[in-house]
Amino acid sequence: MLNSTQPSLRRRKTIDFKYYLFLALCLGQMSSLNAQGYMPGWWPKMPPPKVHNYDICFPADVSSNTCKAPSNIPGVQVIELGDDKLAVNITDKIYRTDADACYKIYRTYTVMNWELYNERCQLDPMSNPVVIDRDAPDFDWVYGEGVCVLVRNNTAYLSHDRVISSDDRKIELSPICLDNGGFHYRAFMYTQIIKVYDDVRPVVTVPILPKFQTDLNSCKGAIDITFKASDNCSETVSLETQSIMIAPFQSLSNMRMPVNYDTRWTWKDNKNGTFTIKIANLPEGKHDLIVVVRDQCGTLSLPTRIPFEVRDLSAPAPTCKQGLAMALMSDGQGGAMNSVWASDYVASPAYDCNGQGPEVDKNGLKKITRYSINRVGQTAHIDSTSLTFTCAEAGQKVDIELHAWDNLGNHGYCVTYLLVQDNRRICPVLPGITGTIATAQGTRIRNIPLDALQDFVAHQTKTDKDGFYRFQELPEGESYVVRPKMKAGDANGVNTRDLNVMLEMLQNKLDNFSPYQILAADIDQNGEINTEDFAKLRQIIFQRDSFPQGNCWRFVDARYAVPRSLKPGKYPDSVAIDKLDSGVIADFVAIKLGDLDGSYLPTAGQFQEDGQLANLSSLNLSGDQQLKAGLALEQNQPNPFHEETIINFSLPAAGAITLSVWDLQGKLIYKHSATLAEGSHQISLDAQALGNVKGMFYYTLQTASGRETKKMLRF
Missing domain, CATH: 2.60.40 (Immunoglobulin-like)
Structure with a gap:
């Protein structure tokens, strides 16, 4: 029994017989075809073969400078002259380029004729197209001019226009896919290039x-x-x-x-x-x-x-001396005046990219040499290099700006001040009673209470931060007694050196000491310096005994001429004014009992700080602790001294040194520079080196290893 999925052999033979019979009949009748191609009596209703007649015009290349391809670019044109049915397919490929355009569009047109398409070929309608050369029809090496394809039956003509001429190239169109019993003519393909330009610069x-x-x-x-x-x-x-x-x-x-x-x-x-x-x-x-x-x-x-622009916009930064004191001088017309200069306040050099030079620092910056000065609140001007003061500002603290200028006009400033003093009492005295209270070394004391006694009425005031006081609005024509009063029992500044000084005094070597030092040695205040004072001072130092009446401070009328004697006697501790009818000045000198060598250091809030009277910025006291091991500056000996003193110091390494001496006003009194070997050294100073000036001084040793500052006293 045969499988039902297999065709029957008998049936196949039957089919084959009928097929061959049909073929024989057809072949037998071929000679009977008439001139029109019809066989008499054979399919009389078959239509005649079609004649193909159509034109295809492919476009020329296009260029555009509109950044993108315009929408109205000419495309392919198809003209159907008969019963043909033409179809068009368009594909684009975009290529970036920086050669002759921004980018190029390769637009490919493929045109086919549906009337020539046979489904039995089972091919893509546009497969195996006839590719039209971009150099057609002339083949003159000029591409992209566009071309028309003129189809007449089975022949295509390539032409610039739609008129067939003898020099047009011909293409014989042959069918494909005949093996399957059908036919299919090729489609036509042509590529147009669209160049897009951007000729506008960014x-x-x-x-x-x-x-x-x-x-x-x-x-x-x-x-x-x-x-x-x-x-x-x-x-x-x-x-x-x-x-x-x-x-x-x-x-x-x-x-x-x-x-x-x-x-x-x-x-x-x-x-x-x-x-x-x-x-x-x-x-x-x-x-x-x-x-x-x-x-x-x-x-x-x-x-x-x-x-x-790259520019120096930074202002130079000056370093101010922290306050100066200036005494007014007679102007020859019954008044007083004096001037201070900007250079007086320069504590240390400033350097800048646009300084005046010619000196330079380690970075090559030029030294600033142009400074100006003005009162705080006034406009700075580069040409204002000094300020003049008169009696109108006597006794006042004037705030001052010091400006440093570079060559571009940039300027920075620091704020300092000036104490305007009328030490010689040249200026007219203000109404009332005014004056100062200061130590024998010239340090003025703040917050000292004073009484102005008027019969049974006590008017009271205190010295200000600059050591000045004033009784004002006192009734005129009345008598007054002005007396400072301060009670303190501390033994600060009193030490064994003061005992040695007292021994010298007791040996009657009084020329070595000031009268106020002699008054400070009168511990029991009986008007005489003797061994009892020495014994009392020892008790204060070693047994912490108290001063007489528990008070170590005494005040002396500054006008009083204290005798240089071991028996100075009593001294005026007040100023009497009989019938006040104009301004009166009453100054006092403050004496600390037992402080014979002047080593007492003022306490905060009690004395005017040294920085307010003198420039210590150039001494760089805050940096004196940054010293290399082996560098040592010793206290001068003797201290205090009268004619000569010795300053000993040691160096950790050989190098340059500078010893400078400054007064309380920040003025450089003495300077000595040298190059010394490693080890111990000493420098001798005498009264002449200090300009025969007495009082408190600062001395500074500057080396490559650091800086150190100490105080000394000459009487």
Whole structure:
């Protein structure tokens, strides 16, 4: 039994017989066809074969500078002259290029005739097309001129127009797929090229930039410039980093690459159409940053100059002496005046990129030599190099600005002050009773209570921060007794050195001491210096005994001439004024009992600080502790001294030293410089070296290993 899925052999033979019979009949009748191709009596209703007649005109290449392909580009034209049914397929491929266009569109047209298509071939309708050469029909090496394909039955003519001529190229169209019993003529394919240009350059927007600050030490500046770039077509642009240049001082003849200034310079694409460039170590002056950008079509911008300026915008920083005192002098017309100069307040040199020089510091900065001075609240002016004071400001503390100027007009300042003093009492006295209270060394004391006794009425006041006091609005024509009063029992500044000084006094060596030192030795205040005072001082030092009446302070009328004697006697501790009818001055000298060598240090709030009367900034006291091991400055011996003293010091290494001596007003009295070997050394100072001036001094030793400052007293 046969499988039902297999065809029957009998049936196959039957089919084969009928097929061969049909073929024989057809072959037997072929000779009977008439001239029209019809066989008499055979399918009389079969239509005649079709004649194919149609034109296809493929477009020429197109160029556009509109950033993108325009929508009205001419396309393929198909003209059906008969019963043909033409179909068109269009495909685009886009290629970026920076050669002769921004980008190119390869637009391919494929045209087929549905009347020539046979389904039995089972092929893509547009497979195996006839590709029309882009050089057709002339083959003159000129491509993309466009071509018309004129189909007449089974022949195609390639022409510039729709007129067939003898020189048109012919293509015989042969069918394909005949083996399957059907036929299918090829389609026609042609590629048009659309070139899209962008001939508009991208644009760099020049930003408005601030001045870039130079470094304080190198005098070079760093720029941080952000700029924007745009293009009419491209959404983004790129920075041509190899084209970034600097035109120093805006000179194109000497352009330099950023790396010539800064090996670590950077650039950044901020992804929003802006770019940031950072370059350091640029010299002071006006320069240009030159940049170029590229759009997506490869079009470059013009080299764009972005001007910028690197400038010294920092003002010099002066160092002020912290306060000076100035005594008024007679003006020859019954008044008083004096001047202070800006240079008087310069504590240490200042240096700047645009200083006046010619001296320079280790960084090559020039020394500032132009200073001005003005009262606080007044406008600074470079030519204001001094200030003049008169009796109107006598006894006042005037706040002052010291300005340092560079050659660009930048100026910085520090604030200090001046104490205007009328030590010689030249100025007219203000109504009432005024005066000062100071130590024998000239240090004025603040917060000292005073009474002005008027019969049974006591008017009271205190010395101010500058050691001045004033009783004002006192009834005129009345008598007064002015007396300072301060009670304190501390033994600060009293030590064994004071015992040695008292021994010298008791040996009647009084020429070595001031009268006020002699008064300080009268411990029991009986008007005589003797061994009892020595014994009492020992008890105070070693047994912490108290001073008489528990008070170590005494005050003396400054006008009183204290005798230089071991028996100075009683001294006036007040000033009597009979019938006050005009301004009266009553000064006092404060004496601390037992402090014979003048080593007592004022306490905060009680005395006017030294810095308020003298410039100590140049002594750099705060830095005196930063010393190398082996550097030592010893206390001068003797101290206090009268004619001569010795300053001993030691050096950890050989080198240059400078010993300077300053008075309380910050004035340099003595200076000695030398180059010394390692080890111990000493310098001798005498009264003549100090200008025969008496009082408190500071002496400073300056070396490469550090600086140290101490005090000394000459009486």
